Amino acid sequence: MTNPANLPCEGTPVRMGGRDYIVPALTMRQVRVFEKDLHRAFEVGPLSPPEDRQLALDIIHAAMTRNYPTMTQEELEDMLDLTSTPKVFLSVMGMSGLMEKTQGEAVAGA
Numbered sequence: 001m002t003n004p005a006n007l008p009c010e011g012t013p014v015r016m017g018g019r020d021y022i023v024p025a026l027t028m029r030q031v032r033v034f035e036k037d038l039h040r041a042f043e044v045g046p047l048s049p050p051e052d053r054q055l056a057l058d059i060i061h062a063a064m065t066r067n068y069p070t071m072t073q074e075e076l077e078d079m080l081d082l083t084s085t086p087k088v089f090l091s092v093m094g095m096s097g098l099m100e101k102t103q104g105e106a107v108a109g110a
Contacts, residue, residue: 016079023064023068030086034058038093
């Protein structure tokens with residue numbers, strides 16, 4: 001994908017808080033930090049426990065700071081809602097190579 005915003009990392013465009021952002025992949029270090037808990041974040045939804053929703057937010061924030069280093073977790077939390085969080089999370093996972101497409105559905109990879 002092209003990088004229309006001239007940001008450091010290429011990624012998937014998403015709309016959050018009425019503004020367009022480019023969601024990059026996690027770094028290898030970030031994957032290592034989160035890898036033991038990644039499976040929990042795949043299931044995040046409106047009825048998920050608060051600690052699982054926080055984990056998804058932590059992962060999204062880690063990725064977003066690659067292109068938006070001054071973005072705080074509080075700013076990100078204000079832009080996301082219970083509907084957009086899983087979509088943005090799946091964008092991070094897809095860009096990170098942790099998802100694959102199978103018959104049109106996103107499934108957990110590796």
